[in-house]
Amino acid sequence: MFSGFVRCADCGEKLYYCTTNYFEKRQDHFVCSNYRSNTGSCSAHFIRAVVLEEGVLKHLQLVAFCISNYEDAFRKALGAKRDAEARKEMSGKRRTLQKSENRIAELDRLFKRIYEDMVAGRLSEARFQMLSDDYEKEQTQLRERIAVLTKEISEQEDQADNVDRFIRTVKKYLCLTELTPVILNDLVKAVYVHAPDKSSGHRVQDVDISYNYIGILPASLLNDLINGTAA
Secondary structure, eight states: OOTTTEEETTTOOBEEEEOOTTSOGGGOEEEEHHHHTTOSSSOOOEEEHHHHHHHHHHHHHHHHHHHHHOHHHHHHHHHHHHHHHHHHHHHHHHHHHHHHHHHHHHHHHHHHHHHHHHHTTSSOHHHHHHHHHHHHHHHHHHHHHHHHHHHHHHHHHTHHHHHHHHHHHHGGGTTOOSOOHHHHHHHEEEEEEOOOBOTTSSOBOOEEEEETTTEEOOHHHHHHHHHTOOO
């Protein structure tokens, strides 16, 4: 069910599903592809499938509970989290976009000027060709950057709509008792598994769930909502 969803939190590569007829079903597990291929680039990000499923189900149930009982607080807390992170980023992207557009206009003026200089004999044809090629290359790069920035800005401006979409989707599963591939596809974009920590003498392993529309939603934020301490 989780194939294609699970990734290593450190290297970003997929975790492969491992099963065998020689062991019990509860021993089926996921392991980082970078570790399994013996490249030495990642540690043993290993998690049993049953543990992963139980953890994701509990987190989904917590999300559903918060939306069912604290929808306004959930929306406000998530909005505050997004605003704090996105406001500065959005402003920077808009400044970069404006600079890129201004530079394209400037390059158009420069191209016209060097063309006039060539026609008037103040600039050789070879020099004109070299400069015009440089200007055209820079304009192409700027237009590509503008396209990316415009898309990213549009997506961030749609963030409020994304929160609404997420809430509407979760409301279909308020009485969630088991996890299915349909529910997983509907709600989850990816699951990131961290390397286990045994420093306390016990095996502790963090798992981050990236949801469709809103990204990673920490359990701490949900618990704060329940306890009435969320911002």
